[in-house]
Amino acid sequence: MEDLRLMKGNEAFAEAAIRAGCDGYFGYPITPQSEVMEYLMKERPENRTGMVVLQAESEVSSINMVYAGAGCGKKVMTSTSSPGYSLMQEGISYIAAAELPCVVLNVVRGGPGLGTIQPSQSDYFQATKGGGHGDYRLIVLAPSSVQEMADFVPMGFDLAFKYRNPVLVLADGVIGQTMEKVVLQPQRPRLTEEEIRKNTPWATVGKSIDREHNIVTSLDLQAASQEKHVLHLQEKYREIEAAESRCEMIKCEDADYVLVAYGSSARICQKAVDLLRAKGVKVGLLRPITLWPFPSKEVKELATRVKGFMSVEMSLGQMVEDVKLAVEGKVKVEFFGRCGGIVPAPEEVVHAVETKLL
């Protein structure tokens, strides 16, 4: 029977973590994502599945706990919001370099600096172009509903382990705080040590006599072998780009113009599309589900048959750069965005389309 609940995005993420067979959550409170850890603490997953939940002394510490757990082949995760995510960059760079699987949730709030606790999408560059030091990429998933907040946890772990790469779920304050109905997936069992030794033979779970000692590190002092390692990572990223780009296209078949928006901006744009179509303007919506890899192929294909694009973001123009890169100047690419924690109304998007795009 379907397990249907009414939940906040943050709560759905937490419940989905338990059900995904997650072994450990390490976090630090920050608005607007604190409900993730609050839910987990209240739910006592140690009694349900044996999952460990620990409040760390900082985001610096919690991401390093994630590094550690991932290095042991465990399914581990953390969640935070923008300023905390900035603090995690060092650890995420180490995790990407050491090729460790994990899931990180950033419920984005308005920046820069301490900024505001209101929703924003101004961490797109940080999420998709790096954030920490060095040549690395994260797989970035952008949920636009509470349902996707739940679904992207098991999907995130699957991708993370498939590619031995950290997965970032880039939500925003609207998705984290909104209550919606959500269908929860059944409980997956946590892996046993035997399964971990078999599935992730690189994991540091104690040296057995049948193998060499395992080392989890991101250090290579020899330039030649470090270059080889970075090239290996690049090869993996190319493979991910080819196989894992995802997006949703709404009313694009006959569209003259296409809005590009993710997360809660995509929800707003869905309404704007309906309002514009009621006025006789043929508009569609392309919603990237993976922000990295960006659905460039789909945008490129649309650019051969539409008159223009508009990237709609709760930032001052970040994803628009990826849209432009994909469009390659074939048609015009406009931008509309609000920032500082302001969530635009569909009518504002309609107005922007009418004044900038048409």
Place this chain on the structure above:
Amino acid sequence: MSSNICTPENLVYKKTSLLTDKVMHYCPGCGHGTIHRALMEVVDEMGLQDKTIGIAPVGCSVLAYDYMNIDMQEAAHGRAPAVATAIKRLMPEKFVFTYQGDGDLAAIGTAETIHCCNRGENILMVFVNNAIYGMTGGQMAPTTLEGMKTATSPYGRDVEKVGWPLRITEMVAQLNGVWSASRHTVHTPAAVMKLKKALKKGIEDSMAGKGTCFVEVCSSCNSGWKMSPVEANKWMAEHVLEYFVPGDIKVDGKMVR
């Protein structure tokens, strides 16, 4: 005379198989090699190789994982206690230790050190204090002595400007989560034996869930101190150990100093 002197009757020492055959990068005279050996001999004697996960720091001993024949993780600078926390929480039946220098444990990782100890994580923390940043070329450490010259205190540590050498072992000993805290050296054979005893008890107690077991080892850094190995050991005994006094600080949950 036979050229082969490696005959069974001549063997007085055998390297533990828990040390690899890799040539250590440590400077001649450095204490790290001795401390690595002491720790791995104890783990070997206790038959814990398959249950042990060690955490290497950033600093001179960053490559400890190349020498210790056990599963290891290399932590970001100062984060070893956070790394060890998660591993022990996720696999409570394992023996987990951190191996950290003074810059790692007592400067950049102070928050991780204090909170790990305060939570009473059931791990062993091995803190190697040589009063200097060795790997980066001999800069001032939180444990550099007053008046001691380093690359970033070329006229001697001025405590009025940069504070006093930090006795972090005495600090963490105050925390309820810490079960034991002691300070050792490796500049004499007797001191090495004492250290091994402390390491063994630390492993036993942390495995038994008593809390955090904290073992500081004062070690000389002749390269950083710009002395010969012999001079460095002498200087350490005369100056470092006067400020960082060896011995037990907390035993079985009780302060003894």
